[in-house]
Amino acid sequence: MSKIVNPILPGFNPDPSICRVGSDYYIATSTFEWYPGVQIHHSTDLVNWRLVRRPLDRAAQLDMRGNPDSCGIWAPCLSHADGLFWLVYTDVKRYDGNFKDAHNYIVTAPSIEGPWSDPLYVNSSGFDPSLFHDDDGRKWFLNMQWNHFSHGVGGSPKHPSFAGILLQEWDAREKRLIGPVKNVFRGTEHGLVEAPHLYKRNGWYYMTTAEGGTGYDHAVTMARSRSIWGPYELHPDVHPITSKDSPDASLQRAGHGQIVETPDGQFYHTHLTSRPLPGMRRSPLGRETAIQKCVWRDDDWLYLTEGGQVPSVEVDPPNEAERHIPPRTIRYDFTGSKLPADFQWLRTPYPERIFSLAAKPGALRLYGRESLGSWFEQALVARRQEHFALRVETELDFRPTTFQQAAGLTHYYNRSKFHFLAVSFDERRGRMLTVMSCFGDWPNGKLSFPLAEAIELPGERPVGLAAEIDGARLQFFYRPADSWIPVGPELDASLISDEAGRGEHGSFTGAFLGMLAFDTSGSGLPADFGYFSYENRDPLS
DSSP: OOOEESOSBOSSOOSOEEEEETTEEEEEEOOBTEESBOEEEEESSSSOOEEEEOOBOSTTTOOOTTOOTTOEEEEEEEEEETTEEEEEEEEEOOOSSSOOOEEEEEEEESSTTOOOOOOEEEEOSOSOOEEEEOTTSOEEEEEEEEOOOTTOOOSSTTOTTEEEEEEEEEETTTTEEEEEEEEEEOOOTTOOOEEEEEEEETTEEEEEEEESOSSTTOEEEEEEESSTTOOOEEOTTSOSEEOTTOTTOSSEEEEOOOEEEOTTSOEEEEEEEEOOOTTSSOOTTOSEEEEEEEEEOTTSOEEETTSSSSOOSEEOOSSOOOOOOOOSEEEEOOOSSSOOTTEEEESOSOGGGTEESSSSTTSEEEEOBSOTTOSSOOEEEEEEOOOSEEEEEEEEEOOOSSTTEEEEEEEEEETTEEEEEEEEEETTTEEEEEEEEEESOTTTOOOBOOOSSOEEOOSSOOEEEEEEEETTEEEEEEESSSSOEEEEEEEEGGGSSSSSTTOTTTOOOOOEEEEEEEETTSSOOEEEEEEEEEEEOOTTO
């Protein structure tokens, strides 16, 4: 029997909310500034997962132009009741400073495939919302309460901004919150309480939350009450899942997840996690999704089946299942009418402004828009980095006429953490190849140029571009004719990670690899990418 191998959703897939409908399991994860919003994966065995939908895909539902890095869609909650899927999500408009400006919404659909409704606005009192469907038919909305006063009264004096978990009834007919609102759980001394989910069993309301921040002190906290309004008593271990006291564990930063029951009464709990590079606290793959098998003991509390609090890499599935190994190399030829599902772009609900699959059949055309530092309209189409060792390559047809135009291949985290192998233009030498990097220079985003001298690209023929990553090492290559030639020195790939730059609580996505074009002259010069390939070179995956 194949094991569940964690992470089940590798690469940037944080804040997992799990939902079962019959024999089908669905997990919704955060997408932050990447568009369309929310990733939903599907499984029938908890072993194999497939991306099936990104439901927030039009301007009426989501417009993130102007959202700063690591804002946008935080911590969705997916549930099913009354013949509908319910998706609750936050669109965060500000990260830095005392304010968050976090707006919470609900959308529904008769099936995962849709159609997904326009959003209903709920409130803006905090982030990480969830919707609980009680067995009497009533619905309850929960979210953490954000306190912008640094001297406020949170669950922990160390972190007063995280003021606790709010509960209020949601009226599905009137489509609004009704009745009293109460702070029902202020968290523990660990602090930073967020991400509430309710589960009901044997007359108990069980609340799981995340605490400790989403870094290396992260944890799942559990509490219960006979009344939904509390008071809530803490789990005997307080944190049934955490790696905070186990620095050598394979799965770090474990926390923020949800309980799910199988059709035959087995129990599992999802959680986010990360896998830092050996010898350093940097996780270029971002926060990933894992799942653990659990058991209810005689005291009516949930525990890891294996005992302890530290999550396992390999977990027994509920039933026999064969693990499907994906191909080691995936080639995208852009011959269809839709962008391949692995790819996303940044912020804008108007993708026709930044790319086309029809303008040049068999190629992805990017229209150069704003700079790498923009929070509004970047022509960047990329896919998640899912492996520590890999090779990506593409072929670019691009004919710039000014240094304000550039297109190429990027290893990208955000506006202050990236490497960019770019074709551009020099007035004296014509078309040329250069590298632009940013090494976590927040908030300025100042560029560095690792090449001592740009490489001339005579003529106008397409040029191949490639990148090879092995742990913390990145090497760019180009192919002007028939063979691949290294470009410049090895670069530090570990900088394209959560923890680089501002640190583990400064940014929340993960590394992407993809195609990028900008044209700061405003001309919208097109760049045509003939294909994109992604090769997994991890020896053990």
